[in-house]
Structure formats: structure tokens, C-alpha cells
Amino acid sequence: MLRSLDIRDMLIIDRLSLAFQPGLNVLTGETGAGKSILLDSLGFVLGWRGRAELVRAGADKGEVTAVFDLPPGHAARAVLDEAGIEAEDELILRRVNFADGRKTAWVNDRRVSGEVLRGLSDRLVELHGQHDDRGLLNPRGHRQMLDTFAGLDLSACRRAWTALGTARRTLLAAEEALAAVRAEEDFLRHAVAELDKLDPQPGEEALLDTRRREMQGAEKIRDDIARAHRALSAEGAETLLVDALRWLETASDRAGNRLEAPLAALSRALLELGEAQDGVEACLADLDFDPRDLEALEERLFAIRALARKHSVLPDELGTFAEELRGRLAALDGGTKQIDALRRALAEAEAAWEAEAAILSEARRGAAGRLDAAMAAELAPLKMERAVFETQVTEADPGPEGRDAVAFTVATNPGAPAGPLNRIASGGELSRFLLALKVCLTGDSPGLTLIFDEIDRGVGGATADAVGRRLKALAEGAQVLVVTHSPQVAALGAHHWRVEKRVAHGMTTSTVSPLGAGDRIEEIARMLAGDTITDAAREAARALLD
Known part of the structure; x- marks a missing residue:
């Protein structure tokens, strides 16, 4: 779980310290107030590749520190062990960006590379951003998503593919050598x-x-x-x-x-x-x-x-x-016998890979049915109970991960033909498909902090409320951070922060404030009514919070 985030001199943030909690954490604010800067800063300390210039104008360096709880058995401990860093119950990541572009990172006061940070990031945080649904539109990533859902171990197939490649190269080299000897x-x-x-x-x-x-x-x-x-x-x-x-x-x-x-x-x-x-x-x-x-x-x-x-x-x-x-x-003189032996070895390697690929194919077809059923269960609360999500597993060119191609297709209405997501689903539907799919894929990934950046865009009313309730359910026993413009989603948060942009002495800075019960009413009323907050908006905000 992400416990705290401390930011110094990053873009328009001067000094900012945030203490996050378990459950559903929501961040709201006007467009351009700096919500994305928070995510950029978090991504920076986690080693993500993002903006090149992050240091606040006039500062020598920018610095971000993130503190995570690391319970026993957490997947990040394996990354620490491989890097030779002693794991503790508290994991402190600190990264500095100097004005000249240099970057330096520490993990528990040990100097580390960006590669180590990204390895930890994969096991600490999962971000679903405003354009993250592009991953759904790219069939090349669908097989990996299905494998994640199925919990497949691809190592045996990869080893068999490597052995098959070695057998092919060995036979080819022997045949070429024999041909060269025969020529002389x-x-x-x-x-x-x-x-x-x-x-x-x-x-x-x-x-x-x-x-x-x-x-x-x-x-x-x-x-x-x-x-x-x-x-x-x-x-x-x-x-x-x-x-x-x-x-x-x-x-x-x-x-x-x-x-x-x-x-x-x-x-x-x-x-x-x-x-x-x-x-x-x-x-x-x-x-x-x-x-x-x-x-x-x-x-x-x-x-x-x-x-x-x-x-x-x-x-x-x-x-x-x-x-x-x-x-x-x-x-x-013995070349023919050697070639025959190598051909037998190649046939054995091919049979071994075929067996592993067949195991994966069968597992993927079974997982596809389970994923489709899980998606149907997730889509119903999101007001898409009539939509049909189907995972298609077809034969593709052989490779280290088998011979399957995986594609996600949808039919948004009964009787309508199924097709690729980007051709069938609207923007709001894509967001809900994304949320449902991420819920299915991360349901068995304990210890992850899930971050959703405006996952509710393009939806409103009852649908936004359904999205918020699904996020709230997802946050039970976990930690979810949501950047949202939806009052229905914001009202369902267990913890609420408001991001504001201020100008003082000719300098623009972004601040984040935790909201109490009264402040939450005002903020949600603003989200409902705009600049002019009416009593009716406040009553509506109270109703949402209730």
C-alpha cells in the first residue's frame, strides 16, 4: 500500500506531503489544477518514463519520496532480494531530478538504477490512465492479459522453444559443415x-x-x-x-x-x-x-x-x-549418422514444444471461458448487462509462448455482430470495459495499489454511480486511488483530496488538501454546479454522500 508521497520542486508543486489510506481514495479538482502532476511525480519516483522536464522553474533539483508498506510475502521483496537490498516492513523510494537532467534514485538509502525502480513499480502500483484503454485495442497485448488472468507459467514453453531453436541451429550447422566437406x-x-x-x-x-x-x-x-x-x-x-x-x-x-x-x-x-x-x-x-x-x-x-x-x-x-x-x-564418412541423430533430436524438441504449446492452448481456451463469465458478472453492475464480451483464441505463428492469438471482441447489444472494441464500443463503453477487465485481471494480485486516472470519463448519472460503486467494491481490502471529475464517483470515496492551483507573488503552485465532511459537500457541490454553488447543489451533494 502507498502510505505517503512527498514532492519537492516538481513542475508547479513547491512542497507537498500526502498521507494515503487503505480503501478508495479520490482526488478531485478543476481541470489543470495539477492532478496529472501528482501522477507524473509518482511515476517519476517509480521509474516510469514520462516528461523529460520535471524540475520546477528556478529550482536546482526536484525530489519525490514515496513510502510503501511491504508486508511479508509481498512480490516486491523478490525484486529487492535480487538487487541485494534487505527488505523491511517499510519500503522508501526516493528519486532526485537535477536541473541539468541527471536523475538519481535510492531504495531504503541504497543507490539503485531506474531498472530496479521499474521492477518494484510493476509489483507495487498499477496505473489505468485516461488513454490506458488503448491497450485493449491492441490485440498484441490481449494474449498477455489472458495469460495473466489464467495465471499461466510460460517458462516451460519458453525453454522448449529455446531448445527447439538450438536443435534447429545445430542441425543446420552440421548440414552446412557436411556440405562443405563433401565439396572438398x-x-x-x-x-x-x-x-x-x-x-x-x-x-x-x-x-x-x-x-x-x-x-x-x-x-x-x-x-x-x-x-x-x-x-x-x-x-x-x-x-x-x-x-x-x-x-x-x-x-x-x-x-x-x-x-x-x-x-x-x-x-x-x-x-x-x-x-x-x-x-x-x-x-x-x-x-x-x-x-x-x-x-x-x-x-x-x-x-x-x-x-x-x-x-x-x-x-x-x-x-x-x-x-x-x-x-x-x-x-x-560419419556425417550421415550424425545428421540422422540430429534430426531425431530436432523431432524430439519439436514434440516437446508441441506438447507444451498444446497445454497452453488448452489452458487459454479454458481461461477464455472463465474470463468471459467474469466479464459478464462485472459488466452487469456497470449498466452493460446486455453487452457480450468474448475472448477469441485462434491459431497463430508458433513462438516461445505457444501458437495462440488472442483477441477481445464485444457486442454491445443483443443481436448485434461482435467486433473489435475500438469499432464497436463508444468512449464511455470503452472505459467501463476497461474497468471490468482490470477488475478481472487484478482481482488475484494482492498488494497492488490501483490508480485510475479519469476512468469514468464519458459517463454520467446512474452509469457513473455504478462505476463508483464498482471502484468502491474493488477497494475493499485494498487501496485504490481515483482521479475523477464525476461527483457520483467522488461521493463514494472513503478519503477525499482536493487539488487546487494558486497564484501568489507571481508564482503558480498546486496544492492538495484533505477534505472533511463539510468540505466534501462543497467540493461535490462544485462538481455538480460549477463555479456558482447553489443550495440545491449542496443538497444534491449531501444526497450523494448519504
Whole structure:
């Protein structure tokens, strides 16, 4: 419930503090007195988008504070919890509009965004303004109204629609990928066959290049090594050393021990010479190759390098590249199975969404009948007992909220054809249809403060009295604020405020005053008679109040 509204320096309001009560609260006053400014100010603190310039002329800033009672379990507590604000029994909203256009808002002294304010607003206040019946004329909003009346939970259908969209996109992407792979199938199979035939190994290109250089340089050094081998063999140094050793051994008996050291040295030299011969022979063996081997080595080396250039990769990356191509071929070979699996998943997603959409369709058709019955009950007290309100549910394009289109139609007289509201109902009838529909839609929304801005326009007499009585009934156990020019509606209010415009010292300001019993008689008499209040008007006002 809205408990108080404090306004400072907003448009033509200087300072204004209002304390509202449960039940039916009515605000009356001359046209242009400032009733709409009160609603603009309330809308400002609730984050509604409205006038751009709200700061009173000459003021640095305008400020509005609204205080709401917040009982346990109120829907606004969830918004506070999501915003990280501790909920209390009292909710204080404050918003400042600076002269340069900047806006700052607080909730229970916590700085918040306009989005948080609007989230709270949806759960605190519902405004039905002078042109709010445009919502009734727009069929795009009718389904949401019916869903609200039915209390439908659309989350399951929305999730199913999201899953269906994901399944469609996944299948499409897989089909496109498969088509792309099929377009290069010949290239892939040829490239993989070529790579498999060559079978390049990591590091092989460097080894082949080193071996090739060795083989190319072998002929240049082989002759010198061969000559050295002959010099060390039996044709050269070996024979001489063996002869020298034999001669010295023959003379050693006559030379005493003087030849022992030379003989030992020669023995060691023969051993070293043998090792040298083995090493030179091994080198000669390594350098001994068939020219055809060099040709084969070069062919393989050049083939590896050519294949690497062809695919724009390094020679050592050819193996990894081949694995990648094999993977793409495997995707191609298994693509049909994958597509079949994705198509089955899509069919399952479609079936799941169809099931959820069917549940919603059935619930909407059932709710449409209940809404029509509820509207018939609401229209009778509003002097429209012969009008027929019908909620039509037809099939529409599928979407996240099902496949239903909802349209509200009316027939204002028996036998008259039904049609859209804007073509069938007059202005006064539209207002009453709006009131009846809002009563039906908000009957199960506890904690809302309902605001009706001239909902009674275009009606008078007994019809205005019926509208007032319906508003009064709606306010039982709730809080309803009504801006009205109808004396019949004003007389039924539990609390009455008069909005006046005053000019003092060249400045125009708007004030709001609570009315006691005597003041109410004068105000309602003014609403009945105009500027000149007669005794007859006062008597009529007393009769209305009685």
C-alpha cells in the first residue's frame, strides 16, 4: 500500500506531503489544477518514463519520496532480494531530478538504477490512465492479459522453444559443415592418399638433408682417406714396423736389455696402428655408397619438401596435417549418422514444444471461458448487462509462448455482430470495459495499489454511480486511488483530496488538501454546479454522500 508521497520542486508543486489510506481514495479538482502532476511525480519516483522536464522553474533539483508498506510475502521483496537490498516492513523510494537532467534514485538509502525502480513499480502500483484503454485495442497485448488472468507459467514453453531453436541451429550447422566437406571430398581423399603413400616422419627432412650433404661430399675426401689407408696397411707402415720389430728381436739377445724399451714401444705402435686401420676402414665403408642411393634419397627429400609447400605447412607438420585431413574425412564418412541423430533430436524438441504449446492452448481456451463469465458478472453492475464480451483464441505463428492469438471482441447489444472494441464500443463503453477487465485481471494480485486516472470519463448519472460503486467494491481490502471529475464517483470515496492551483507573488503552485465532511459537500457541490454553488447543489451533494 502507498502510505505517503512527498514532492519537492516538481513542475508547479513547491512542497507537498500526502498521507494515503487503505480503501478508495479520490482526488478531485478543476481541470489543470495539477492532478496529472501528482501522477507524473509518482511515476517519476517509480521509474516510469514520462516528461523529460520535471524540475520546477528556478529550482536546482526536484525530489519525490514515496513510502510503501511491504508486508511479508509481498512480490516486491523478490525484486529487492535480487538487487541485494534487505527488505523491511517499510519500503522508501526516493528519486532526485537535477536541473541539468541527471536523475538519481535510492531504495531504503541504497543507490539503485531506474531498472530496479521499474521492477518494484510493476509489483507495487498499477496505473489505468485516461488513454490506458488503448491497450485493449491492441490485440498484441490481449494474449498477455489472458495469460495473466489464467495465471499461466510460460517458462516451460519458453525453454522448449529455446531448445527447439538450438536443435534447429545445430542441425543446420552440421548440414552446412557436411556440405562443405563433401565439396572438398575429392581433394581430401587425394591428399590423404598422397600423404599416406609418402608417410613422412617427424625430423625426417633434417636427417635426409644431412645424409645428402655427407654423400655429396664423400667423393672429395675418399681418395685422401684411401691413400692414408694404404700407407697404414701391409703395403706401407705396417710392413716396415713388423720388419723393424723382427730385426730388433733378433739383435736383442746380444744387446742385453737395451732394446727392451724400443721393442715394447713398437708393440704398442702396432696395436695403435691396427686401431687406426680399423677406423679408417670404417670411414671408407661409410663413404662407400651407390650413386643410386643418393638419387633415391634426394627424390624422397624433394618429395617431402614439395608436399609441405603444396599444403603450406612445415615438413615436420605433414604428419599432423595428415591426421587433420583424416579427421575431416571421418566426419564426412560419419556425417550421415550424425545428421540422422540430429534430426531425431530436432523431432524430439519439436514434440516437446508441441506438447507444451498444446497445454497452453488448452489452458487459454479454458481461461477464455472463465474470463468471459467474469466479464459478464462485472459488466452487469456497470449498466452493460446486455453487452457480450468474448475472448477469441485462434491459431497463430508458433513462438516461445505457444501458437495462440488472442483477441477481445464485444457486442454491445443483443443481436448485434461482435467486433473489435475500438469499432464497436463508444468512449464511455470503452472505459467501463476497461474497468471490468482490470477488475478481472487484478482481482488475484494482492498488494497492488490501483490508480485510475479519469476512468469514468464519458459517463454520467446512474452509469457513473455504478462505476463508483464498482471502484468502491474493488477497494475493499485494498487501496485504490481515483482521479475523477464525476461527483457520483467522488461521493463514494472513503478519503477525499482536493487539488487546487494558486497564484501568489507571481508564482503558480498546486496544492492538495484533505477534505472533511463539510468540505466534501462543497467540493461535490462544485462538481455538480460549477463555479456558482447553489443550495440545491449542496443538497444534491449531501444526497450523494448519504
